[in-house]
Amino acid sequence: MSQAYEKLLLEAYRLMLAAFGPLNWWPGDSPWEVMVGAILTQNTAWSNVEKAIINLKVHDMLDVSKMAATPIEQLAQLIRPSGYYKQKAKKLKALVSFFQREYGCDIDKMRKEELPGLRDKLLGVHGIGPETADSILLYALDKPVFVVDAYTKRISSRHGIIPESYNYYQTQEFFEMHIVPDVALYNEYHALIVYTGKEFCRPKPRCTGCPLERFNAEGGAKCT
DNA sequence: GACCAGGCACATC
DNA sequence: GATGTGCATGGT
Secondary structure (H helix, E strand, O other): OOHHHHHHHHHHHHHHHHHHOOOOOOOOOOHHHHHHHHHHOOOOOHHHHHHHHHHHHHOOOOOHHHHHHOOHHHHHHHOHHHOOHHHHHHHHHHHHHHHHHHHOOOHHHHHOOOHHHHHHHHHOOOOOOHHHHHHHHHHHOOOOOOOOOHHHHHHHHHOOOOOOOOOHHHHHHHHHHHOOOOHHHHHHHHHHHHHHHHHHOOOOOOOOOOOOHHHHHHHOOOOO
């Protein structure tokens, strides 16, 4: 483990936490709601996901067996505000089947499973890719997995911490290599990155006021 | 009206 | 294994 990167990443965390945190993620009342939210938020603003989840709740559809019994077209209409609604309805159905088949809808049974295997099983479900799998592992199942998203890559590459060319797994390995595996820490770290990214690290950057401005100078890299 | 949002599956090379 | 494309709503 590189001491320098360890220190750098903890300092970035400290700065973001001082500015915004703690954020107490994931916004959801139950592990199942977290899993559903993880699908719905794919490439979508969370405000739109909230509308879809409210629809599900109002129709008493945030329930595994009821979701299973509901026609996919009806499910799709309920989640329409979250965008890509036909695809996401199919993905939710796949998640429901998986949760029923593998765990009998028992979240504790799922939580007891070991990491490499559990992750691979999630990745085998239609609609669950690396980020969705890791979000579920960390935020619904309390596994010490560092979640990488567009903001994670953008922020860390703009600050010169990782090369822009790093893919999901290279980025994840870097963070997990330099930050001690701790569920609460990984939880808050990812939340802070997303929050900071939303505010200050958009594709067309305007980084004034970013809590990592001081970090720029110290790290020798600019958020351009 | 353009751009963006807490990706993924699938086709193609 | 890397790269390109379709998917869709709602806020700024």
